Amino acid sequence: DTEVTQTPKHLVMGMTNKKSLKCEQHMGHRAMYWYKQKAKKPPELMFVYSYEKLSINESVPSRFSPECPNSSLLNLHLHALQPEDSALYLCASSQGEGTPYEQYFGPGTRLTVT
Amino acid sequence: AQKVTQAQTEISVVEKEDVTLDCVYETRDTTYYLFWYKQPPSGELVFLIRRNSFDEQNEISGRYSWNFQKSTSSFNFTITASQVVDSAVYFCALREFNKFYFGSGTKLNVKP
Numbered sequence: 001d002t003e004v005t006q007t008p009k010h011l012v013m014g015m016t017n018k019k020s021l022k023c024e025q026h027m028g029h030r031a032m033y034w035y036k037q038k039a040k041k042p043p044e045l046m047f048v049y050s051y052e053k054l055s056i057n058e059s060v061p062s063r064f065s066p067e068c069p070n071s072s073l074l075n076l077h078l079h080a081l082q083p084e085d086s087a088l089y090l091c092a093s094s095q096g097e098g099t100p101y102e103q104y105f106g107p108g109t110r111l112t113v114t
Numbered sequence: 115a116q117k118v119t120q121a122q123t124e125i126s127v128v129e130k131e132d133v134t135l136d137c138v139y140e141t142r143d144t145t146y147y148l149f150w151y152k153q154p155p156s157g158e159l160v161f162l163i164r165r166n167s168f169d170e171q172n173e174i175s176g177r178y179s180w181n182f183q184k185s186t187s188s189f190n191f192t193i194t195a196s197q198v199v200d201s202a203v204y205f206c207a208l209r210e211f212n213k214f215y216f217g218s219g220t221k222l223n224v225k226p
Contacts, residue, residue, distance in 0.1 A: 041219075088157055097212040
């Protein structure tokens with residue numbers, strides 16, 4: 001089973017709202033990732049968690065707050081977002097952070113900030 | 115400098131034509147990994163293939179084939195007898211340790 005699930009599929013939020021994106025994998029992977037993808041662009045790495053610890057933060061604004069409650073779950077808490085934050089947010093997982101293995105991606109959450 | 119270059123922004127072909135998507139990468143590492151992903155309009159990135167830097171054998175999987183040439187730092191992807199369902203954006207990616215570098219993607223349109 002190579003499935004990564006993400007909820008919700010679509011999210012519309014105002015600039016003063018607080019919301020969370022959720023990601024789950026049951027492949028026993030120890031590395032999980034958040035990417036942001038704007039239209040017609042490749043995914044941009046935001047955060048990497050390795051063994052439930054934050055390993056990489058690609059200078060992401062603090063209005064995005066990641067959380068890894070356990071090895072299967074990854075959350076992205078959103079607060080006071082800007083309209084330019086509207087994008088497809090993709091979660092991915094891989095066997096390990098420094099391993100050669102591929103990342104498996106979820107279907108993404110399409111976020112619209114109004 | 116861009117680590118992965120996909121010079122073809124968009125390609126349109128008619129069904130049953132063969133099509134090759136180009137990928138050129140740049141790295142100083144001796145150990146690295148190359149990938150191809152497919153992103154249909156639904157948005158999910160689908161893993162297609164991984165190739166490590168020590169394995170230059172070409173690979174064929176059904177209608178898909180990949181040509182890895184270290185001498186030219188290229189990892190090209192060919193779809194034989196294309197089908198409408200192949201329409202998608204295809205990304206080439208390079209992995210160095212814990213980071214993935216994606217190319218800008220090639221949008222493939224296969225017309226009936």
